[in-house]
Amino acid sequence: MDLEKLSRRYRTLTRISAALLYAIAVSMALNFFWEPGGIYASGVTGAAQLMNTIVTRLGVGFLGTPFWLVALNLPLFVLAWRKIGHRFTLFTILAVVLSSLLLHFSPMRKLTVDPILCAIFGALFNGAGTGFALRSGISTGGLDILGIVLRKKTGKSVGSINIAFNALIILLSGFIYSWPHALYSALGIFINGRIIDMIYTQDQRLQVIIVTNHPRTVIAGIQEEMRRGITIMHDAEGAYRHEEKTVLLTVISQYELHDLTQVMHESDPHAFVSVTPTVRILGHYYEPKRE
Structure with a gap:
């Protein structure tokens, strides 16, 4: 019984660490590369960026990307609670809340003005954080939850499902921002999906x-x-x-x-x-x- 308790505590600490690592990774990806380079992320994170862009142009930009990241994930938390698992959902909520807080409070720094480099290095950070979180038994919210649910029915990998869902993000970013940046976003989304599949191998x-x-x-x-x-x-x-x-x-x-x-x-x-x-x-x- 003691060994079981120790094992459970170890898994809990691992998941908390994974949630914190993901929050650091996604905040660096967005604040150091994607946001300064005009690059949109994949999944709900990209949707949160798009929502922030739209409402900013309407004069309601005080909400920010972190707010929309939490708001868009709320219905997906309900899906995860019903279809995947309760502890899984709680750690997912932790990962999303931590990432939103770090996005809000960490400073935005423009390390480079090259949009290609911004797309690539943002994808490397975000993909690594997401893959490690999934491997540790938690989700980062958004399309990760949909990917896990749909994978059970389709057999497709999480990264592949992630890429398939992001065609709409690319199209909307082209209309709202610019078509060259939409192509740069597509590059980042593709690399992000491949990095996830390299690290999170449980569904292969x-x-x-x-x-x-x-x-x-x-x-x-x-x-x-x-x-x-x-x-x-x-x-x-x-x-x-x-x-x-x-x-x-x-x-x-x-x-x-x-x-x-x-x-x-x-x-x-x-x-x-x-x-x-x-x-x-x-x-x-x-x-x-x-x-």
Whole structure:
């Protein structure tokens, strides 16, 4: 019981740290690069920037991007509470509130006037913060929540869903600001999505084919360490030595690839293992429940 409490406290501290790290990253991305360079961010953050631009031109600019960031996330908090998990939602609210506060109170600095550099480095900071937050079991709000919900139905990665939703942001930024800056924003959004996918690998599926002489040991290791279902194909034969083999088929996440490597090293280091990306999975696939 004590170990369980310690583990829970460790996860809580990790999520709080991830929320703070994300808040620092997004405030740097916006205040140092995107806002000074006229670059719009992805998702709800970009929508908050657009809303701030519109109301500023209408003479109501005192609200600011931080206000709209919280306001636009409110209905998504309700969606996360119902569809994902309560603790997950609470940490998401923490991440959004912290980022809004840091955006409001941290000074805006123009490190460069080059919009391309602003788009790239803003995306690097924001993508890294978002990816680390997702990997730590929390969301940064906005399209992250929609991405997680829709991923369960479509099988698409969070970064890809993020990019798909941002076509509207790019079009609106072109009409409201300028078309060159819309293209720079598109560059930043693309890089942001790729950085997220590089760091948050839990939703990237891999098909694993294992040819082994010790199927029982391998199966026990995978099911004990990774909790994955395995299909067993008996009576396979190696073409070189004509030895009887067993072929095992399973699907894991990119995040679990290191665990699979360790299991194979301990259970059958001489087994042949083929790992390939898989686009979509139909049927039951176990995913740990978010809390």
